Amino acid sequence: MKVLGFAAQSATTSLEPFSFTRRDTRDDDVVIDILYCGVCHTDLHLARNHGGFTTYPIVPGHEIIGRVSEVGAQVTQFRVDQLVGVGCMVDSCQKCQPCQHGWEQNCSEGSTFTYNSKDRRDGSVTFGGYSQSIVVREEFVLSIPAGLDPAGAAPLLCAGVTTWSPLLHWNIGAGSKVAVIGLGGLGHMALKLAKALGADVSLFTRSEGKSEDAFRLGADHVVVSSDPEQMSAVNGQFDVIIDTVPYDHDINPYLPTLALEGVLVLVGYMGPLSTAVNAGMLVSGRKAVTGSFIGGVKETQQMLDFCGEKGIVSDIEIIPLQKINEAYDRMSKSDVKYRFVIDMASLNV
Template sequence: MPIDVLGYAAKSATSELGPFTFTRRDPRPDDVVIDILYCGVCHSDIHNARNDWGGAMYPMVPGHEIIGRVSHVGSNVTRFQSGDTVGVGCMVDSCQHCKPCIKGFEQYCDEGSTYTYNGFDRHDQRPTFGGYSSKIVVSEKFVLSVPTSLELSGAAPLLCAGITTYSPLRHYKVGPHSRVAVVGLGGLGHMALKFAKAFGAEVTLFTRSAGKEADAHRLGADRIILSGDADQMASVTRQFDLIIDTVPTLHDVNPYIPTLAINGTLVLVGYLGPLVPPLNSAPLVMFGQGVAGSLIGGITETQEMLDFCGKHAITSDVEVIRIQDINAAYERMLKSDVKYRFVIEMASLNA
C-alpha cells in the first residue's frame, strides 16, 4: 500500500522550505523501502529549489545524499534485507538498455536518468521527491551498500560530493605519480583533496583566499597556491596532470590552463553554463591540453567509491543540523559559511 511521508518542501522559487506531507508509491517487487537517517544538503538543492536552472516543479522535496536503513524489501529484491544500512544518490532510475546504461554510465542515460527529486517516475509518471523526508522507496538497482565502518552523517555527502570528485580522478587514472590540483575548497573541493591524497597523488589547492593552509593540509593538500598571486601561479606552470575545478559559480578558467602539464586536463565538476571570458583554445592546441566535464558517476562506480571510503576511512566533514534549520543553512551555504557540508538529521522531523 502507498506510504504516507513527512518531509520539507519548497512551494515556489521564492518561498522558504516548510513541512509537507505526501505519499510515496506502493512498493514494487524490485523496490527497497528506506527509513532516512541523514540527508546531505547540496548546493544544487538551492539551485533547484530557487529555480536557478529552470525546470523546477513545485512542491519540491530536495535531497539526494541519502543514508538510511532498510525497513522493507520487495519480493524480487536479492541484494538487501531489512536492517541494512544503505544509500541513495542523485538518481533513482534510468532506461537501463541504452549504451551508456549498459556501460554503467546511468547518469548519461540516452533517455535521461530519473533524478531523485524534481523528476518523474518512469513507470507511473508521478513526481519524484527527495531525501528531506522520513522515507523513500527506490528500485534495488539504485540502492547502494554503505560500509558499516563509516560514520553515517559523514557518509551522506559521499552520494553526491563524493562521487562527483572521485569519478574524474578514476577516469584519468590518478595514482602515486600524478600531480593533481583542486580549484576551490568547499563541499566538493574538500572531498577532491581527500580522494586525490588517498590515491597517492601530489596534491595542490588553488584558492583565492589566504588563511586556508592549515585546513587544506589537514584534508590532504601538499601545497596551496593563491590563484590571484601572479608569481605563485607562474611557479606552477605546466605542472598538473589533472585539475579538478569545483567552483559552482561563474569564474575565469583561463588562468589555470598554463598550469596544466602537456596533455593535462582541467575537469569542471561545479559550474554549469557558458564560460566568461571565453576559453582561449591556443594553449590547449599548443600543449595538447583539454577542458572537460564530469557528472556524478554510475551506480557501479558509486559503490566502488563507497567501498574505497570504507577501506580508507574517508567521510565528508559535516555540520549536522535539524530540518527546521534548513532555510538558515541555505543562506549560510550561499555565504560559504560551512565546513564543509550540512547534513540533516532526519529524526528532527518528529521534533
C-alpha cells in the same frame, strides 16, 4: 505510504513541513527509513528555481543514508535493517549504451533523478531525502561499508562521487599530480580522495587563510591563484585539475599549469563561460578542458568501498530539518565547513 518531509511550494517561499504519499512498492523496490540527508548546492538552486525547470512542491535531498525497512519480492541484494545509501538517481532505462557502461547519469532516455523528476513507470513526480522514507529501485541503492560514520558518509553520495569519478576516469594514483580549484563541499572531498589515491595534491585558492584547512584535508601544496609568481612557479605541473567553482569564472589562468596532455575538469559549474577559452594554450601541449557530471552507480559503490577502506567521510555540520532555511542562507554565503547534513530524527521531535 504517507510520509512527512519538508518542501518548497514556490521559488520565493521557505521550506516547510509537507505531508505526501510515496508510490506503492514494486517487486524490485527497496523501502528505506532515512537517517541522514546531506544538503547540496543543487538543493538550493532547484528549490529557488534557478534553472527554470523546478516542479512544485519540491522535496529536495539526494545524499541519503538510511536503513532498509522493506524489500520487494524480487530484491536480492539488500535485506531489512541494512545500512544503505541513495544518491542523485533512482532509475534509468538500463538498456542504452551509457547505462550499459555504468554511466546511468548520462542515460540516453534521461535519468530519473531522486527529486524534481518523473518516475519512468507511472509518471509521478519524485520527492527527495528531506523526508522520513523513500522508495527506490534496487539497482540504485548503495551499500554503506561497516565502520563509516553514516552522517559523514551522506555527502559522499553526491560531493564524493562528483570528484571521485574524474579522478577514476583519468587514472589518478601514485605519481600523479592533481590540483583542485576551490575549497568547498566538492573541493574538500577532491583533496581527500586525490590524496588517498596517492597523488601529489595542490589547492588553488584566492585566500591564503585556507592553507591550514587545505593541508589538514590532504593538500601537499597551496597556490594562491591571485599571485602571478606562485602561478608561474607551477606552470606545466598538473596531470588533472578538478575545478569545483560553482559559478562563471575565467579558467584561462589555470591552463598554463597543466602538464603535457593535462586536463582541466569542470565539476562545479554547468553554465556558459563568459570568458572565451584561449585555444592556443590547449593546442600547445595537447591539453583539454572537459566536464564530469556526478557518477554512475557502479563507480559510486567503488567510491564508497574505497572510503570504507581508507576511513574517508565528509567534514560536516549536523542540523535539524527545522533549520534548513537557515542552512540555505548560510550555504549561499559559503558559511559551512564543508557540508550540512540533516539528522532526520528531528522530524519526529
